[in-house]
Amino acid sequence: AQTVTQSQPEMSVQEAETVTLSCTYDTSENNYYLFWYKQPPSRQMILVIRQEAYKQQNATENRFSVNFQKAAKSFSLKISDSQLGDTAMYFCAFMKLNTNAGKSTFGDGTTLTVKP
Amino acid sequence: DTGVSQDPRHKITKRGQNVTFRCDPISEHNRLYWYRQTLGQGPEFLTYFQNEAQLEKSRLLSDRFSAERPKGSFSTLEIQRTEQGDSAMYLCASSIQGGTEAFFGQGTRLTVV
16 A cells, blocks of 8 residues: 655745755555645645656756656755745646556645744 | 536534435546545545446345436435434535546535434
8 A cells, every 4th residue: 555644744835935845755666656735725636747757857847846856756846036926735646657547646745834 | 517516515413304405516527436425534435326227235225325326317315213423524526437526516414303
């Protein structure tokens, strides 16, 4: 079974600054996907960024980037130039290869507050 | 199509009553998932459908819970004889077969008093 651990229940950052959210996971699989999802207050969860474990290059999506360390089983999310709209709960998730998109294992989340 | 929609958004019920939630997935998605999310935790998988077939159920889905997707489109999740421990956010998500991204609804927040 897979486990996903997010050790930072809450974090805050000043607008325009950079923040990094941590995630570690445990699995015996060699090929898998890792995700960061964003859940704004009272709104649906959306996918922020996705990383395939067989790709060494770290994924980036505009202001969002990851630091994927496969050997260490670490998958952190860096948000650059933080904006007020980034305030949300962020979930790290793991999905085995060739399984269903909705059967990911989620961490318990990090609540990020961006302060003006 | 505006995404996955769930109804109602909020439900308050007395202990022992039955409740039913509805989820309308993105129209071209043949896979539909139900999750439970309690305060301070991530979503926990409950069950999923491929078209109208319920292919997997989590151990979290007790006998009081039943889900259907009769025509392979919308789905309902019913909880019978609700208990206070059922209070949670119930999330629905959908995806295409073989896809790696799940699209979530806004959830139904259930409060059992």
